[in-house]
Amino acid sequence: MDGARASARFGPLLAGLTAVAVCLGAWQAIAALGLVSNLIAPPPSAIAASFPALIAEEGLFPRFAQTFAEAFIAAGLAVVVGTPFGWWLHAKRWAGRAYESWVATFAAAPLVLLYPLFLVILGRNAGTIIAMSFLTAMPAVVLKTKEGLDGIRPVLVNVGRSFGLGESQLFWKILLPASVPTICNGVRLGLIYALISVVGIEFLINFGGLGELIDDLAQRWETAMMYGAISFVVLTSMCFFYLTEKLERWIRPG
Amino acid sequence: MDQARLSARHFLGSVTALRVATLIVLFLAWEAVAASGWLFEGVVPSSFKIGAALWDLLTSGAFYSNIELTLGEAAISVVLGAGAGIAVGLALGRSRFAGTAFEPYLHYLAPTPKIVFLPILLVLFGIGPGSKIAMGTLSCFFPMALSVASGVRQVDPVLLRVGHSFNLGRVAMIRKIYLPALVPPIATGLKLGLGVAIIGCLLAEIKMSNRGLGFLIMQYYSQFRIPYMYAALIVAFAVAALGNALIARFVRLPGR
Numbered sequence: 285m286d287g288a289r290a291s292a293r294f295g296p297l298l299a300g301l302t303a304v305a306v307c308l309g310a311w312q313a314i315a316a317l318g319l320v321s322n323l324i325a326p327p328p329s330a331i332a333a334s335f336p337a338l339i340a341e342e343g344l345f346p347r348f349a350q351t352f353a354e355a356f357i358a359a360g361l362a363v364v365v366g367t368p369f370g371w372w373l374h375a376k377r378w379a380g381r382a383y384e385s386w387v388a389t390f391a392a393a394p395l396v397l398l399y400p401l402f403l404v405i406l407g408r409n410a411g412t413i414i415a416m417s418f419l420t421a422m423p424a425v426v427l428k429t430k431e432g433l434d435g436i437r438p439v440l441v442n443v444g445r446s447f448g449l450g451e452s453q454l455f456w457k458i459l460l461p462a463s464v465p466t467i468c469n470g471v472r473l474g475l476i477y478a479l480i481s482v483v484g485i486e487f488l489i490n491f492g493g494l495g496e497l498i499d500d501l502a503q504r505w506e507t508a509m510m511y512g513a514i515s516f517v518v519l520t521s522m523c524f525f526y527l528t529e530k531l532e533r534w535i536r537p538g
Numbered sequence: 539m540d541q542a543r544l545s546a547r548h549f550l551g552s553v554t555a556l557r558v559a560t561l562i563v564l565f566l567a568w569e570a571v572a573a574s575g576w577l578f579e580g581v582v583p584s585s586f587k588i589g590a591a592l593w594d595l596l597t598s599g600a601f602y603s604n605i606e607l608t609l610g611e612a613a614i615s616v617v618l619g620a621g622a623g624i625a626v627g628l629a630l631g632r633s634r635f636a637g638t639a640f641e642p643y644l645h646y647l648a649p650t651p652k653i654v655f656l657p658i659l660l661v662l663f664g665i666g667p668g669s670k671i672a673m674g675t676l677s678c679f680f681p682m683a684l685s686v687a688s689g690v691r692q693v694d695p696v697l698l699r700v701g702h703s704f705n706l707g708r709v710a711m712i713r714k715i716y717l718p719a720l721v722p723p724i725a726t727g728l729k730l731g732l733g734v735a736i737i738g739c740l741l742a743e744i745k746m747s748n749r750g751l752g753f754l755i756m757q758y759y760s761q762f763r764i765p766y767m768y769a770a771l772i773v774a775f776a777v778a779a780l781g782n783a784l785i786a787r788f789v790r791l792p793g794r
Contacts, residue, residue, distance in 0.1 A: 382553045514657070
């Protein structure tokens, strides 16, 4: 019984990892047989061997720190501006009706295409990266804050009012605690959007952390290191999304 | 009752007035910044200059060849990305084992910044439309695969039992049961996928190409023809919005 349960639990995990290993093995064999040029697709062993140079010569970890710092600053700004804005859209019915659909349109707009405009206005620097990522992250925070506040059961607010709570007490004791799970979801989405935007813009404007590193390596035809840096970005992003999802589940009740 | 209707109409009228007032304030603020020269000269051109540039673009034949190329790349990307996404989504959704084994990889790979794959796509497909189509395909694949996989798991079990009791084979089950039941998730996947495919193609063009709408935006930027850059950006946003509107219309159809 225990064996069956363990196989049901670990079987798919093992199958997933085996499939990844088989793909990497096939790629290695194709490269070893010379079917694809190493300049186009270097073998996984060469990509793995490039990591010491990526760390020592290309400053992989400081670049990682820079990229994540920019993403956290942009997401932090989005929270600082977006949460009160979302509360305002909830508190003033006319503002919610007038502007919520605009914020939703803004969220769906391909803002990243505006980067030449930001280059002209702010220059090729971290300011452009943070400003654009802030704009990308903010709509999610605004919309989720409003959604969280709108979704509070009226009975909770009525109980607060029947105990004679003022507007400020009502906000701190009822509205905020009841909407925290949805707001946390907005903050998580904001962080994800900010990270995607930071890496993308660093790559496009060839400035900053991991995005610039990939572009630099591509221009120098350091293909093995380029694949290594791309793998690193993908793996760290996946770990980051996994951890923020776990954190959000931990915060969310039920 | 009439009183309530009147007050609702008054409220909606005030909301519209507020929106119009906001647009007027934004327009005047833009014109004031343009006229003041607070930012570098020409960085914020008057909206009339942008309008003239937009007219110039829309009346030039060469502009349409660039738009055609971008739209063609996006269309091919959607066909390839959505096709692959539907196939993978069906495979993952129909088998609980496959879904548990492989879907977490898709789930966490989906939000990673796809633009970082562009150097690999350029190496594989060159700087022509091939790398742009590959970028759009990659972007479109993930939302479609995840939407279809989740949709397959929500197909009514009664429909599946009916299919099995009629002894339908695998292909017939997909054609007669799964695909008709999957129209809403496919439509949702298309809605998400089309937007990211257009953005993927445009970004790839902006980064490295010699034709297309994205290329035009970068060309105007490097020549410092700022009103034309704004005009091309307006067209790019309009293309993305039009694509979303078309799909949104399509998404509503299954519910009718």
